[in-house]
């Protein structure tokens with residue numbers, strides 16, 4: 085084969101291993117014309133190297149036979165999602181999503197719509213031929229009322245099949261798109277208008293101005309069952325009635341140019357801060373494993389109480405795990421978390437038999453008190469009636485955490501009272517200083533609470549000394 | 555050395571960022587949402603892309619697009635979302651594209667509930683999409699590994715150019731543990747030989763999974779199978795007290811942690827019990843497992859119908875000499891197997907008093 089000079093398109097098309105200069109499109113099909121218009125604009129604007137075209141699934145699945153630029157084949161309907169990602173990770177690329185009406189307006193409508201709404205930086209070329217070409221002439225979202233197709237053999241009946249979808253009109257309701265136009269490739273005059281619209285959409289990409297959408301009315305003689313001329317005439321006479329041509333929006337002059345993001349730290353710089361560092365745990369076979377369970381209502385600070393104890397244990401270089409109940413159970417209803425403190429790597433983080441149980445409401449007392457191991461300790465809020473007897477060998481301490489915090493005017497601090505009890509009764513084996521530091525550290529974002537809690541802890545400790553330790 | 559006390563779900567994002575992940579695409583779902591929350595905070599903080607997609611179908615097609623452009627990208631989800639991702643996973647495998655998918659299993663089928671389960675083993679390890687493909691699948695069992703294995707998943711995914719799945723469960727995702735930050739960030743993989751970067755060098759590159767010619771499609775499949783064969787050297791596993799064991803408990807992810815405690819309890823009662831834990835589920839550490847089980851009895855602990863046990867059996871049955879029975883101690887529906895239950899099941903299985 086003689087070599088010819090081409091720009092933007094390959095000189096010969098490598099179609100499934102066979103080299104040829106004929107496209108795979110039928111005579112009279114609009115796809116070939118649109119391919120050429122895109123190629124010309126790409127070359128004219130000097131963006132060939134930067135261009136990545138997302139090929140859809142449909143007749144144009146083989147766009148990459150022709151376009152001499154980066155090509156990515158997407159799953160059916162997903163081209164706008166694929167294009168979105170390319171544009172997000174390659175900000176200098178010119179991204180084109182090329183899609184048929186089945187691909188774009190049926191299976192992929194939401195992806196197309198959402199990408200338009202986000203104003204993704206890409207040009208979307210929507211080839212509306214009113215039919216599914218590749219799969220052999222089934223009804224498309226854009227098929228006209230009364231149109232006979234393989235899946236509407238008696239004509240499209242809007243009562244059961246809906247009406248033709250007007251994508252430009254729908255997208256024109258969105259704020260983000262910069263350019264929206266409907267053009268046609270049915271005759272020379274129209275092709276010149278289509279050429280201008282395609283060029284505009286690509287200029288917007290070249291200049292990093294945002295989202296451009298061009299719908300192209302395109303003939304499909306094969307599946308309309310007519311010759312090329314009649315198919316073009318159908319586009320002009322029938323389709324334009326339903327789909328008026330025109331520019332729906334052109335905000336090119338006002339669109340902001342996307343600027344690159346600069347000056348961000350690396351992950352290492354970002355995560356390795358200079359604040360207080362807790363060294364990793366060390367193996368200490370002599371340390372007895374301690375299993376704690378914190379229970380109450382959601383909103384009582386049960387989960388953060390558990391975290392404070394875990395943080396204090398970390399400070400003492402223990403292996404530590406914290407495991408919460410979560411999901412619907414956690415909202416409104418009961419909340420609980422398990423904390424394991426150990427001298428060796430922890431197996432199960434779930435605590436079924438606690439050494440220490442902290443209980444802030446009646447349902448959890450009744451549910452869990454029987455699980456506490458002999459020799460274990462339960463610290464139970466004084467509002468909880470002890471209708472169920474604790475197992476033998478379990479010490480129960482009554483702590484007025486809720487009442488005391490109310491009296492002191494900080495009703496949300498009942499968990500601080502419980503922490504004071506854990507500290508004063510010495511049941512965790514952890515140092516007072518570490519528990520307090522963990523508590524104060526938990527108010528990193530609300531420093532005014534540190535002082536408040538210092539007072540609360542003092543009061544709680546005083547109460548415990550006078551009532552529990554006498 | 556920096557340590558943080560964080561949720562497994564958050565550790566995933568730290569691992570991803572140290573791996574050099576450029577973009578996160580995701581859709582919220584319990585119990586994986588904290589991964590998206592952490593990504594939404596931390597990706598932009600270090601100049602990376604975060605995008606909440608319109609659905610999981612979109613998330614994974616975005617992963618496909620990002621990978622096509624040579625970027626490191628990830629998503630995270632749970633069963634219902636993972637089901638929607640199968641389409642694009644198959645396309646990625648077919649187009650030789652890398653990317654990391656973290657799936658935090660919850661109870662199913664259908665909507666199920668948000669509590670921990672391991673019922674998506676087959677979906678992740680065997681694949682739920684169409685075609686002769688496999689994904690790399692790694693199963694962390696701690697916050698540390700949620701970070702480290704996410705990094706590893708990126709490394710392997712780019713080494714073999716195929717999607718990698720980090721398979722975890724709601725319990726691992728929600729629990730907090732100490733994480734020691736990775737020592738260094740991963741070097742950036744070279745992608746210009748195959749990816750489409752939008753520049754002159756990569757202009758001839760093409761990303762697609764279509765081979766219209768049946769023999770060409772078969773050849774492509776043969777290449778894929780050869781890749782999966784090469785991948786087998788990446789097996790990883792861990793053993794605990796197996797050396798003198800009479801009974802070996804098998805479990806991956808959170809189940810291996812429960813098995814560990816159960817083994818300790820049984821040892822304290824005088825029974826010789828150990829634990830074998832696959833870290834990589836695909837490739838499956840078949841040789842290491844067969845060796846750990848040789849001459850011993852075995853019982854699988856899992857939060858599913860026995861999908862993992864059946865897979866272990868399938869691997870053993872490929873070699874008649876190795877075939878053996880494996881017991882099962884499990885729960886489904888969001889109930890976590892307790893240590894007590896494992897202890898009791900082990901005694902029953904072994905006829906220990």
Ligand SMILES: Cc1ncc(C[n+]2csc(CCOP(=O)(O)OP(=O)(O)O)c2C)c(N)n1
Nearest residue numbers: 141142143160184185186187215216217218
């Ligand atoms: C998930 C999925 N469903 C169905 C198909 C089959 N399919 C291939 S192309 C197509 C429709 C193409 O029509 P359109 O988007 O209008 O493009 P045209 O062929 O007319 O250019 C369909 C249904 C597929 N490839 N994938």
